[in-house]
Amino acid sequence: MNDYSHDDLADVALTLGERLKLQPAALPLDVFDARQQLQDYLAGVLTEMLDKRASRLMPMFYRLDIAEARVEEIMRALPPPSVPAALAELIIDRQLAKARTQRLYREGRL
Secondary structure: OOOOOHHHHHHHHHHHHHHOOOOHHHOOHHHOOOHHHHHHHHHHHHHHHHHHOHHHHHHHHHHOOOOHHHHHHHHHHOOHHHHHHHHHHHHHHHHHHHHHHHHHHHOOOO
């Protein structure tokens, strides 16, 4: 069982759209009814960034509160074609953890 709600996933998709400065049409939130769809979409964005705007990756990870050591570990340990999907998973996991914590705080359960 997943320890995140559909609302958490929708919040993550919205946050990532804002943080990555994607046009609203580029991030159709109604499509993201599953984590895998979000991960596949984000992996595509990361592939493009790795190819064309690699210098923007670390500042983006910093803004998303992603540990630099984890990013470097993924980039060292995996073959290049696997890196975008692994980074997408890392980003989603971190954003879901933040969304879950914020929800629990709002509900008074923290």
